[in-house]
Amino acid sequence: MSKYYCLIAGLPDITLDDTKLTYSVAEFKEELDPILTKRDKMLVRWFFFQYDNANFLSYLKTSSSTGFDARGIFPAEKIKSTCDILKNPKKKSKSPKITVPKYFVEFIKGYYAHLNEEDAPEKNILWDDKFSSLYYNEAMSCGNDFLSSWFELNLNIGNVMAAQNCREHGLDRDEYIVGNNEVAKQLRMYGTRDFNTENSLEYIIDLLQIAEEKDLFLRERRLDVLRWNWLEDNILYKTFDIVSVLAYLLRLEMIERWIGLSKIRGEETFRGLVSNMKRGSSESLEKFKENNK
Numbered sequence: 001m002s003k004y005y006c007l008i009a010g011l012p013d014i015t016l017d018d019t020k021l022t023y024s025v026a027e028f029k030e031e032l033d034p035i036l037t038k039r040d041k042m043l044v045r046w047f048f049f050q051y052d053n054a055n056f057l058s059y060l061k062t063s064s065s066t067g068f069d070a071r072g073i074f075p076a077e078k079i080k081s082t083c084d085i086l087k088n089p090k091k092k093s094k095s096p097k098i099t100v101p102k103y104f105v106e107f108i109k110g111y112y113a114h115l116n117e118e119d120a121p122e123k124n125i126l127w128d129d130k131f132s133s134l135y136y137n138e139a140m141s142c143g144n145d146f147l148s149s150w151f152e153l154n155l156n157i158g159n160v161m162a163a164q165n166c167r168e169h170g171l172d173r174d175e176y177i178v179g180n181n182e183v184a185k186q187l188r189m190y191g192t193r194d195f196n197t198e199n200s201l202e203y204i205i206d207l208l209q210i211a212e213e214k215d216l217f218l219r220e221r222r223l224d225v226l227r228w229n230w231l232e233d234n235i236l237y238k239t240f241d242i243v244s245v246l247a248y249l250l251r252l253e254m255i256e257r258w259i260g261l262s263k264i265r266g267e268e269t270f271r272g273l274v275s276n277m278k279r280g281s282s283e284s285l286e287k288f289k290e291n292n293k
Contacts, residue, residue, distance in 0.1 A: 002037045003240045011248055016228050018255050025253050026071050032245065040242045043147055046139050047249055048073050049101070053131050055079055056104060060111050060127075074100065087112050103134035126175065132158070133178035140181070146234060146243045150250065153230055156183045156201060157223060163187045163195060164211035203230075217261075224254050 012022045023031070032044060051072035056079055058067060065076040074082075082098055086108045098105060107130065132155075139151040155178070162176040177187050182200050190196035197204045206226060213219040228251065235247045 002040060002242065004035065004242070004245055005240050007031075007035055008240050008244050008248070014248075014251055014255060016224060016251075016254060016258070019259060021252070021256060021259065023252060025249070025256050028249060028252055029071065032249075036242070036245070040245070043142060043144050043242060043246065044249065045073055046142050046147060046151075047246065047253075049135065049139070052079075052100075052104070053135055056083070056108065057127060057131055059083055060108065083108055101138060103138040107131050107134050129176065129178050133180075136179050144242070144246075146238070147246060149234065150231075150246075152181060153227065155179045155181065157207060157226070159184050159187050160195075160197075160201075160204065160207040161211055161223075164208065167191075221258075224258070228254065 014021075029044075029048065033041070036044060048071060051069045052074050055065075055069055055072050055074070055076070059065060059076075059079050060083060065080070068076050078100075082100055082104070085098060086105065110130070111127065136151055136155040140148045140155070142148055142151075159177050159179065160183075162178075163173055165171070166173045166176055173188050177184050183197055186197050186200065187195045194204050194208065201207075203226065210219055210222045210226070213222060231247045231250060235243055238244055238247075
């Protein structure tokens, strides 16, 4: 396994409470490119694919690159050409071959196939969730135990939060639980307080307690503290290798996100969350406003 002594030794210490960044995620991405081995670059790409997910989905919905996130791997032109090829597979094209991960191809094909169906009820399709499910399923098979476990951690966190929301609002968990790992199956199947996950999910009690937090910002902050602590616990003996690089990148992204957050954006996020869950919008929004006066 390759070592990155100079890179890691020169990185400034960071904490979740930092209010300024020495590096942005985009800048760190540029610094890593000439340093990492080919194999390690492929691992780091899995982190940045989250931005490509958002870029692809935005283009599919709007047919434009407005709001394009430059932190992704693929440029806007590549996203457009890939979607054009998959939208019209029988049409001859001079565009380059499709060189994106399989889950992108599977999602885009499914999206266009659905639009071509007669009376396709698009509002009943949770495209973000479907994309996330495909992303996590493939990312957890990336070949690196640390990164696979990180993606599974986030899959589990999102699913437990969704399961609790469904339980609170009487929604069908099958619609909102994504992925096919053991925890996802248990969350769909069982209705007990811990969804019968106490033996397969050591942090289930922490997640259930966090899920009860009504203040969105406090809830997200506590989830990131859980993630941060998980990273600390899982890099103790991984000094100077790609795991240390990945852990720094993951923590950097958390800090960058929090520095960019505001109460206004938080309420917009909450509105979107409640809208997606389709129920309890008015009551939940009023509670949120009352908690944040």
